[in-house]
Each structure stands twice: as structure tokens, then as C-alpha cells.
Amino acid sequence: MAKPPIVFVLNGPNLNMLGLRQPKVYGRTTLADVEALCRRRAEELGLAVDFRQTNHEGELVGWIQEARKAAAGIVINAGAYTHTSVAILDALYSAEKPVIEVHVSNVFRRESFRHHSYVSPASTGVIVGCGPLGYALALEALADQIRGARRKAR
Ligand code: DHK
Numbered sequence: 001m002a003k004p005p006i007v008f009v010l011n012g013p014n015l016n017m018l019g020l021r022q023p024k025v026y027g028r029t030t031l032a033d034v035e036a037l038c039r040r041r042a043e044e045l046g047l048a049v050d051f052r053q054t055n056h057e058g059e060l061v062g063w064i065q066e067a068r069k070a071a072a073g074i075v076i077n078a079g080a081y082t083h084t085s086v087a088i089l090d091a092l093y094s095a096e097k098p099v100i101e102v103h104v105s106n107v108f109r110r111e112s113f114r115h116h117s118y119v120s121p122a123s124t125g126v127i128v129g130c131g132p133l134g135y136a137l138a139l140e141a142l143a144d145q146i147r148g149a150r151r152k153a154r
Contacts, residue, residue, distance in 0.1 A: 012079030092122035
């Protein structure tokens with residue numbers, strides 16, 4: 001049987017604090033719970049997940065660059081870098097992969113500086129405000145887009 005496509009699930013700064021930080025905004029689910037959820041859903045969808053978190057912008061850029069060769073698609077929650085990082089936008093453009101942007105909270109109900117995303121222009125889909133479930137929804141969308149891209153390539 002063919003190997004399942006690898007998808008990178010990339011998490012930016014402070015997402016290691018999920019479950020502890022501002023529970024009214026982000027809930028009580030930890031990043032380890034999110035990873036377990038992603039692994040379960042990915043298996044059902046026939047995907048393999050490479051799940052990572054970093055507090056460093058350059059490391060995130062490096063992982064996105066790595067995805068160009070190593071991954072069929074990317075799920076990304078860039079945390080606060082979403083609202084500040086042209087470097088992440090440029091890396092996502094150069095990855096040339098389907099990208100689903102995820103935010104646990106509904107950023108549009110929050111401070112206005114969270115309403116702008118540098119990740120969105122390079123994303124094929126965006127899931128916002130669905131809590132940790134957003135990651136599972138993102139994987140479902142990504143699986144569909146990867147299948148579509150493979151069909152086109154045939
Ligand atoms: C996570 C963060 O760390 C914030 O900086 C973003 C995002 C929102 C989230 O909802 O997952 O503004």
C-alpha cells in the first residue's frame with residue numbers, strides 16, 4: 001500500500017501554553033490533547049501528521065521551508081506571528097502547498113490588531129473560532145485539497 005501523505009501541523013508562540021493561558025479565550029484543552037486529536041483524525045483521513053510547536057519565528061520559517069519537500073500540505077497556527085510576520089507569509093508562498101490557517105479563538109471578536117493576518121493571503125483555507133476542533137476540521141479540508149491536487153497531477 002502507498003504511504004500516507006505527510007502533513008505538517010505547525011504551532012507558533014505560546015501555543016505550548018494552551019490549557020493554561022487565558023482559559024476563557026482558549027479553553028482548557030492542552031496542546032498535547034490537540035496533538036492526540038490531530039493524530040486520531042489524520043489516521044481516519046489517511047494522513048500522517050508531523051506535529052510541532054515553537055516560540056521562535058525563524059524556526060517556524062525553517063519548518064515551512066522544509067515542508068516544500070517533506071510535506072503534502074500544512075496546517076498552521078502561527079499564534080501572534082500571524083499578525084506580524086511577512087517572513088512567514090513569504091515562506092508559505094514558497095512552500096507551494098495547500099495551507100490551512102487555524103485559530104482556536106475567534107480573532108474577529110478580539111482586539112483589532114488580531115483582525116489582520118499575514119498568513120491568510122498564502123492560505124487555501126482559514127478556520128477560526130472553532131476551538132481545538134478547528135485542527136480536525138483543518139485536516140479534513142487539507143485531505144480534500146491534497147486529493148484534489150493529486151487528481152489534477154494525474
Ligand atoms: C493564538 C494566539 O497565540 C494569538 O496570538 C492569536 C491564536 C490567536 C488562536 O486563537 O489560536 O491572535
